[in-house]
Amino acid sequence: MGNVRGFLDFKKANNQKIAPSERVKNFKEFIKPLDKKEREIQAGRCMDCGVAFCHTGKMSEGKDIGCPLNNLIPEWNDLLYRSLWEEAFKRLELTNPFPEFTGRVCPAPCEDSCVCAINGESVSIKDNELALAENAFKEGFITPLKPQKYHGKKIAIIGSGPAGLACAYSLNLLGYKVSVYERSDKAGGLLMYGIPDMKLEKSVVQRRIALLEKSGVEFKLNQNINSKEKANKLLKDFDALILCTGASEPNTLNIKGKDLNGxxxxxxxxxxxxxxxxxxxxxxxxxxxxxxxxxxxxxxxxxxxxxxxxxxxxxxxxxxxxxxxxxxxxxxxxxxxxxxxxxxxxxxxxxxxxxxxxxxxxxxxxxxxxxxxxxxxxxxxxxxxxxxxxxxxxxxxxxxxxxxxxxAMGFSGSEKAISVNFGVEFDTKNNIATTNYQSSHEKIFSCGDARTGQSLVVWAIKDGLKCALRVHKELSGE
Ligand code: SF4
The missing domain is CATH 3.50.50.60 (FAD/NAD(P)-binding domain)
Incomplete structure (x- = not known):
């Protein structure tokens, strides 16, 4: 894979950034990407290590090992090194539906697990991923993905954060009519209103939402499912419901003065x-x-x-x-x-x-x-x-x-204001209790932070994809 001497001949080079004292003058993203040739050289640092820990995707002792999405990193690095940008992107898209998000906000556990990082600098995996994603948008390699046919079953997803979007992406491709309910005025959940523009510009989020809409996913905005009546109507109208409402209940400090203005x-x-x-x-x-x-x-x-x-x-x-x-x-x-x-x-x-x-x-x-x-x-x-x-x-x-x-002390579990209306049970950590993604109500499933507790965007995407397959199995019997 890659250039077998690349990791010896070339140093790691990440994307450049605008100087801190300059970039604080506005809320724009501050990454200055390498040019395409330099990026290909960086991909060539992937060293044909044999056992690529970078795509392991497991947790051990509370820490990630490799990419949670099991991205086929050595394969797309090799294609990128050989200037095959479209083929590299298609290989990346096989496991990661939203590389433009992870390429910006993922903490890149893949790089810590890279064999080059044992006694040197890892391959610049995250920046390679972002370059592939942005180039794919620019060159038109990313197009709406539609199923061959819709087979008539309808699914409602409550919440449009990374887990909800990944679930919608996958179920739509499997031929389900998917409606995503979002209580805000714009879809994207945490990606839209939780992560600031400097890390993830909002046009990037809305670009993906528009693509999902063109693929056939329906977004219903300003929809707060805040009553049992609304929840029951959804249960009646859809074949399955998936709760992806996040883990937005914040930890607080119960000390004197906690209610003060400020x-x-x-x-x-x-x-x-x-x-x-x-x-x-x-x-x-x-x-x-x-x-x-x-x-x-x-x-x-x-x-x-x-x-x-x-x-x-x-x-x-x-x-x-x-x-x-x-x-x-x-x-x-x-x-x-x-x-x-x-x-x-x-x-x-x-x-x-x-x-x-x-x-x-x-x-x-x-x-x-x-x-x-x-x-x-x-x-x-x-x-x-x-x-x-x-x-x-x-x-x-x-x-x-x-x-x-x-x-900013983390979150204590899923916000119950919506989920309680569906009558689902919660676990001891305040998350929606599930067995293989199915809640205590047989027609209701859950994924992402609402089910697992606070986690990374990349894990939420993974959970959304896995939940989609589980729901498909339930509804199709396949
Ligand atoms: S940056 Fe994140 S999503 Fe991308 S390969 Fe690494 S771990 Fe996976």
Whole structure:
């Protein structure tokens, strides 16, 4: 596969990025792709390793090994190296219906599992994937995919995030009439209103929705299935229902001052910002001129920092409960697991450029939100590790000035407001309980974060594809 000496002769080259201090001036994507020849050289670094761990697609000890979608990475890298862009894209599309999304927002566990990464730099798999996807749109290799015929059965999908879209894509191809119900004014769920424009421009999401519509999928927008009557009507009208409502119930801090004006959930902040950009209006809450404190350490916290910077925050601080990670893999996090190491993601890189310092504060325990009518500060103390547990250091309390706190501490399970109307059961983690994708109601299935809990976009796509096959088996008996 590829150029057998490629990994020795060429260094890894990722896409270029606009400098952090420049790109914070707007909300546009900031990737500057390599030219096609350079990209082919990068694909040639795929080394004919024999056992390609990059497409394993398994979890071990809570960490990914390789691509969850089992993308045929060595195969499309080889085709790309040989300048066969269309053939490479078709090979990619076999396993990944939306490479333009994963090429932008996937954390690329494939690269951590690449054999080249054992003692060197991985192949630039994610950037190769994005190049193939964008080139395919540009050259017209991506066209609406329709089934040979529709056989008369109808399926309703509730929720149009990555799992719902993947499920709709697959079931439509299998000959089902698919209607996707979305409570927002635009389809895409998390892709549309959860991930900021800098990472995924909204025209990219709507380009895919338009393609799905041309393929035969129907989108019903502004449809909140918020009553038993509405749920029962869907149950009557369709042969099967699939709940893909995500895991949007946010974790919170039940401490003094949590209801103060100025304490906000991260996802509300992000979606309000995206909506304001689309409407060319002011967001309901802005970080402009404010001291912002972000609590949490995941991707959402990084997105909050990036948005707050672009809105003109006076200062930004991020609190994490955990200690700073090591820059090297620990003994219990060996290759080919996804590396659990210290990294500086895009928003943190930007904050460093703007404020001339790393805005992360480690091992912080948030104890109280302070203020009268509105937030004025946050009382926090330091933590230390003792016998594997976080222990508060007595006397370390300090007041941090803050006008806006963004809670980005993950999600506690599926939002029940819609699912309860269908009478399905939930598991102990607040997710929709399923057996092989089927809920406690025989006509209702579920996939994505609503079923598994908070996960990655790439896992949601995988779950949507698998659920589609399960529903097909149920309805067709095949
Ligand atoms: S979807 Fe993610 S894990 Fe899979 S090949 Fe693309 S970047 Fe890698």
């Amino acid at each position: 304490v906000k959930f991260a996802m509300d902040f992000l979606s309000e910002n995206t909506k304001s950009l689309l409407k060319n209006s002011k967001p309901a809450t802005t970080a402009k001129g404010k001291n912002v404190l972000v609590i949490g350490s995941g991707d959402t916290s990084v997105d909050c920092i990036a948005v707050a910077l672009r809105q003109g925050a006076k200062s930004i601080t991020r609190f994490e409960r955990s200690p700073k990670k090591s820059e090297l893999r620990s003994k219990d996090n060996p290759w080919p697991l996804k590396a659990d190491i210290f990294t500086t993601d895009y928003g943190l890189e930007e904050a460093k450029a703007v404020y001339q310092k790393d805005v992360r504060e480690y091992q912080k325990l948030t104890k109280e939100f302070v203020g009268k009518d509105k937030l004025e500060g946050v009382l926090a103390s330091d933590l230390k590790r003792e016998n594997g547990k976080n222990v508060e250091i007595k006397g370390s309390e300090k007041l941090y000035k803050a006008d806006l706190v963004l809670l």
